[in-house]
Amino acid sequence: MRRIAIVGAGHAGLQLALGLRDAGYAVTLLAARTPRQVREGRVTSTQLMFGPALEIERAAGLALWDEDAPVMPGFEMTYWDPDGQPDVPEARFTAPFDDEVRSVDQRVKLARWLELFEERGGRVEYGEAGPDDVGALARSHDLTLLATGHGGLSSLLGRDARQTRFDRPQRALACFYVHGAAHEDTDPVSEDARITGVPPVGEVVVMRALTVSGDCDIVFLSGKWGREYDCWDDRPDVADGWRRALGLLRRYAPWEYERFRHAEPTDAGAALYGSVTPVVRHPVAAVGGGRHVLGIADAVAVHDPITAQGSNNAARAAARYLEAVLERGELPFCEEWMRETFDAYWEGARHTHAFTDLMLTEPEPEHVSRIMAASFAHPEVARRFTNGYADPASYRDWLIDPKGAEEYLARFGA
Structure with missing residues (x-):
């Protein structure tokens, strides 16, 4: 043997x-x-x-948790600038996943x-x-x-x-597992994964998950260095960290704050800080x-x-x-x-x-900015971008390659 x-x-x-x-x-x-x-x-x-x-x-x-782990049927992405013009709405799209998505x-x-x-x-x-x-x-x-x-x-x-x-980390990271969020869906176990991006600051990612105590939500903050989401060097305990995260949501993702304002960490180990x-x-x-x-x-x-x-x-x-x-x-x-x-x-x-x-490149490449703008305007682009996460090789000829991006965008007059 x-x-x-x-x-x-x-x-x-x-x-x-x-x-x-x-x-x-x-x-x-x-x-x-x-x-x-x-x-x-x-x-x-x-x-x-x-x-x-x-x-x-x-x-x-x-796959031992097929009967228990929540399924996220789609993906919602929002870009906005809280310091921009108040009469300019945020850009948002929602697209379905072609296959199941879970987090255990x-x-x-x-x-x-x-x-x-x-x-x-x-x-x-x-x-x-x-x-x-x-x-x-x-x-x-x-x-x-x-x-x-x-x-x-x-x-x-x-x-x-x-x-x-x-040769160094590109983002400051913090992650919280919480119970007690308000869910808009009639079936809270099935809810879209969501990203709120504030380009100068970073992103907040929200997803449903299965944890040691049952269903929960994960709130993940990815912050650009020196900006407001870069605030975890003191490694606060779980409760203090979550209160700090709620303050950031209130300012930079207010719709998520409304969902999570009454949520609490799932357990004593429900927070993670660091960089990669x-x-x-x-x-x-x-x-x-x-x-x-x-x-x-x-x-x-x-x-x-x-x-x-x-x-x-x-x-x-x-x-x-x-x-x-x-x-x-x-x-x-x-x-x-x-x-x-x-x-x-x-x-x-x-x-x-x-x-x-x-996706970590600063400033964002021009062709990527145009792809994202097209995603907010055209459901077909949004769906293709969303489902590329399942197989990043599918991005090779249109998102990663600037020339391919130009050819693809031309189909939409973009």
Whole structure:
């Protein structure tokens, strides 16, 4: 029986570990926290997942919350300037998602997946891992995968300067899980995901989700440096942070303030503050003794959460790597195979990274501004933009490419 080690029990690491275990491999998983610690810990993301990624989970038998997690049927985007002319209305469009969209708190998902892995005979070693631990695993396993870049592990896979545009975080981030919001929909479990963008300040993203205590709303603020949403350096406790967030909503997204003015955080771990440096790392690292390790998902490619691609990227990466391992059979997992495996995955994933970098660019590229203006004027453009989130490669020829954008906009006289 071939022995495989995975360092990191996040979305990609656990999905891959479960797939390999189901295929009969002896799998050792290094996890920093126990299932109980995950459930009782702090929220880690917004984890918005679109149809194709949800189908990957469903095909793997891991979509365990289909009966419980809220479905968001559409997407509402609003741009406005609270300091602009009072008689000029905000720009807004609403477009349907072509497939289901859900968010399941990673505390719920990863804790249960970790339990499931152990129930199926997987071996878990709990504790923080360092570079030396990774090297020891590589020497005692047929294949070792790095599924986390936390701490000193990021030093194993060096930064790929050719693929990486930014050398520092582009946004200040804050996220809150809350109960008690007012919902306009007759079925509050089914409500559109929403973005309110104030171009000089940043964005507020609102979505429905399933958390440890049931249905909730997630309010995510992405702030431009030095502006009003950049106000979390003191890392307030959950209650104080939420009060501060409500003050920002009252000023910059008043319609959302009215929905959330009576809402309260779901639990003591319902707030997250931080920032993310978008980076692409080299996928393979030598760890001594002629052994190599292969990076997967956000150990290799880290995206700012503004485009909601993290969990989708993890699901696609785990599925592609599982397929590559199964196809390899009894052949060695050599360095060449590792690079070919990553390259096959990156052929699609590079468009996700390009899309995220594009949406972070300041000032906003002229062709992107025109695409967004057309989205507010033409439902067809709005729907195409909305559903591109499910497959960012679909943006390649019209949103990411300026010439393609010109050709597309010409159809609308824009």
